[in-house]
Amino acid sequence: MAELTGLFSPGRVAVVGATPREGAVGHAITSNLIEGFSGEVVGVNPNHDEVLGVDCVDSLADAGDPDLAVVVVPPGIAVDAVREAGECGVGDVVVITAGFGETGSEGATRERELREVAEEFDLNLVGPNSLGVMSTPVGMNATFGPDDALEGSLSFMSQSGAFITAVVDWANDQGIGFKDVVSLGNKAVLDEGDFVEAWNDDEETDVIIGYLEGISEGREFIETAREVTRETPVVLVKSGRTDAGAQAASSHTGTIAGSERAYEAGLEQAGVLRAESVQELFDSAQMLANQPLPANESIAVITNAGGPGVMSTDAVGDSRLSMASFSEDTLDSFREALPAEGNVHNPVDIVGDADVERFTGALEAALADPNVGMALVLSAPTAVLDYEELAERTVELREKHDKPVAACFMGGERVAPAAELLREAGIPNYFDPARAVESLDALAEYREIRGREYDDPTEFDVDRERVRELLDRAEQRGDNRIGVEAMEILEAYGIPIPDGEVVSDPAEAERVAGSIDGEAVMKIVSPDIMHKSDIGGVKVGVPESEVYDAYEDLVTRARNYQPDATLLGVQVQEMVDLDSGVETIVGMNRDPQFGPLLLFGLGGIFVETLEDVTLRVAPVSEREADAMIDEIDAAPLLRGARGREPVDEAAITETIGRLSQLVTDFPEIVELDINPLVATPTGTTAIDIALTVEQ
Template identity: 90%
Template sequence: MADLTGLFAPERVAVVGATPGEGSVGRAITANLIEGFSGEVVGVNPNYGTVLGVECVDSLADAGEPDLAVVVVPPGIAIEVVREAGEVGVENVVVITAGFGETGSEGATRERELREVAREYDLNLVGPNSLGIMSTSVGLNATFGPDDALEGNLSFMSQSGAFITAVIDWANDQGIGFNDVVSLGNKAVLDEADFVEAWNEDDGTDVVIGYLEGIEEGREFIETAREVTRDTPVVLVKSGRTDAGAQAASSHTGTIAGSERAYEAGLAQAGVLRAESVQELFDSAQMLANQPLPEGESVAVITNAGGPGVMSTDAVGDSRLSMASFSEDTLERFRESLPAEGNIYNPVDIVGDADIERFADALEAALSDPNVGMALVLSAPTAVLDYEVLAERTVELREEYDKPVAACFMGGERVAPAAELLREAGIPNYFDPARAVDSLDSLARYREISAREYDAPTAFDVDRERVRELLDRAEERGDNRIGVEAMGILDAYGIPIPEREVVSDPVEAERVAESIDGEAVMKIVSPDIMHKSDIGGVKVGVPESEVYDAYEDLVARARNYQPDATLLGVQIQEMVDLDRGVETIVGTNRDPQFGPLLLFGLGGIFVETLEDVTVRIAPVSESEATEMIDGIDAAPLLRGARGREPVDETAITETIGRLSQLVTDFPEIVELDINPLVVTPEGATAIDIALTVEQ
């Protein structure tokens, strides 16, 4: 783990490229540092003796051993400045300068050189192409943004500097503060995993939030964040979800975007809460930073407005939360305290003429109920209700019962003083009941994440040498796509396959068919024809007497379809009883950021139409494989729907685990589909395989 103490709590900062020139980045950074930094600031620029009243020296060697160097010089010079920083013992560097990987091949070459220099001297380097960093605990604003951040308990990282300036301006208006802020830039050295890990050890950070356009080292991020999120919530907005968005992200930051499914799986496995909008990002962050975790997922809604109460109930129904069922003692308290026209069940309608005491009594009754995990106080303004007093009583009861409370005091100017009281006590106020419910939902989701137990993937006894031999043989042929002839790879990793043999003439086909008990399945074998059924390249239920003619027909179909295709023969295999089984698919696709992406779902010919699949990043544990099975919509089909006998789910779990180990052991496997994997009450059998390797 990198020690980033000197980055966020330096005693002396050098601005390389400091200048008094109006409108310059060097001036803006120097001015921001002078304004609030509790340590010393020195400029580095041979053209000036002082800049904005601070000492200016010729080089970093003359700067008095700064803890942090902020580099604002042209890209070619920036590399030499970073080298000098390493030579004189500066451990922390922020490179503001652009013109690196985000600009094309020449810039990418410069960025590689910058990275090599930083690693040679073991530097903590932020950027290049960065807005800079902030740390409010020491008054550090080493950015060229127009505003200082308020002090708070959120630490914020962003791949977009412009997003940071907009967020800080908005957050200042909302009274939201930050501990540290980092503009990641191109992430040549330090990346999101480094900051997530560092902030987990920082007492001033309660929640980590961020905006990311891509994660280059996906597996490393999962492993780091998985440990961090046991103690510290991490909430991220990841852009580039659509093809167009991914392309825009690539052109903006030089990031090669991974597949959206890989990000969904990777962030979930890492324990990261993913926000779909900036509003959701901060709603979740504020709730997580200031509220206790709930004991359960049940919500009590206390309201003086029937319509908004129904809206909140709908929002709960759309979330993982549930409406609390009150105990009989609580119901009796409501019967005694509420008017006859009120509703004692959830949502609790205390009626529009409710005063402060009725509101407070109802909220206390709900919070004291052991069946209630959290509460939403929802009100519309009335002449008999003082919002500020209601806010004070809400804060008192939240503290007394130590249960999460969200507020939805609806209104405009009338609400502002009460909302400020609530905010100071860590209770966010929302105009929209759905936002209030979503913020409570984030608490329940994080409670589940923090309680997770991660088990190591099972290490199966396999034959790696046999797989290496089969892959080498394909490489010698110049094939990067391998079809049913690669069934031996599955066999070597303990994944059950039918008895089969590949033959190269019809007489051999008859000989093999004689040894099979019952009818046979015959498939054309060609690395150039992946979807064999589409061309009639598969025959099922072939009796022994028809095997000769079936062989010649399959070869003729393949030749007619693709005359230049490489034909390796025809595979003869025993039939598997599909009537008692379910056709599933288990597959993998190698993502450029996260590595092998495992897929499980309903298989056969419907997989591309229904797309009923779940995904995880390999390697996966047994529990993660089980989650993949539970996650598909068709899971009831595996468990005996419509009177069918349940299939052997343990066999599916093991197959996923063995495939996970295979693609982890052999990174040259870029795509592999077992389709179908037929699962019966007795086990699972891989019927067909398509495999692509990187030469």
């Protein structure tokens, strides 16, 4: 783990490229530091003796052992400046300068050199192409943004510097403060995982939030975030949601499991709360920073407005929360306190003429009910309701019962003083009931995350050497797509397959069919024909007497469909009784950021149409494989729907685990489909496989 104390709490900061020229980045950063930084600031620029009243020296060697160097010089000399920082013993560097990997091959070369220098001197390097960093406890604004952040307990990272300037300006208006702020830039050295890990150990950071356009090392990030989120919530906005298929993929898994689906799976496995918008990001962060976690997911809504009460109920229906069922004692309390036209059931309508006493009496009874995990105080302004007094009493009751409370004091100017009282006490106020419910939902989700148990993947006894031999053989042929002849790979990893062989002439097909009990299934074997059933390249239920002619017909169909296709023969295998089982799919697509992304779902010919699938980043534990089975909509089919006998779910779990181990052991496998994997009451059988390797 990177020790980042010098980055956020430096005693002395050197600005390499400080300048008195207004409008220059070096001027803005120096000015921002001088205005608020509690430590010392020194400029580094051989053309000036002083900048904005602070000393300016010729080089970092003359800068008096700074803890942090902020590099603002042109890209052609920025690498030399970072090297000088390393030679002078500066451990933390922020490279503001652009013109690196984001600009093309020359910039990419320069960024590689920058990374090599950082590795040589073991530097904590932010950027390049960074807005800079802030840390409010020491008053440090080492950015060229126009505003200082307010002090608070949120630590914020962003791949967009412009987004930081906009957020800080907006947050200042909303009274939202930060502990640290980091513009990640190109992430040549330090990335999101480093900051998540560092902020977890920071007692002044209550919630970690971020805007990301990508994650550099997906699997490593999952492992880091799993540990961090046991103690510190992490909430991220990830852009690029609609760019779901960066490259066309030939397999079912590749088609379904685009980049966005990988991020969904990876961030969920990491225990990260994903916000859909900037508004949701800060709604969730403020709630997580200031409220206790609920004991359960049941919410009580106390309102003087029937319509907004119904709106909040709809919002609860769209969340993981549930409307609390009150105890008889609580219902009796409501009946005694409310007028006859009120509603004692959830949402509790205390009627439009309710004063503060009626409001807080109902809230007190609800929060005292052990069935209630959290509450929403929802009110519209009336002439008889003192909003400021209601805010004060709401704060008192939240502290008394130590349960999360959100406020929805609807209104404008009339609400402002009460909203400020609530904000100071850590109770956010929302105009929209749906936002209030969503923020409480984030608390419930984080409660579930903290309670998770993570297991190590099962290590199965497998034949790795046999798989290596088979993959090497495909490489020697120059094939990157391997079809049904890859069945032996599954067999080597203990995944059941039907009896059979791949043959290259009709007489051999007859021989194999004769050794099979019952009718046979025959399939074209070609790495160039992936969807064999579409061209009539599969024959089911072939009696032994028809095997010879079936072989000839299959080869003819393949030649007519694609004359230049590589034809490796025909697979003859025993026929599996599909009527007694359920066709599922187990697959993998290797994502550039997260690595092997496993897929499980309803299989067969309609897999891409129905897309009833779930995904996980491999390797997965038995617990995670079980969860994959639970999550698909078709799970009841596996468990005996319509009088069918339940399938062997333990066998599915084991198959997922064995496939997870296979694709983890052999990173050259970039796509793999087992479709269908037939699940029956007595086990599973892989009927067909398509496999792509990277040569």
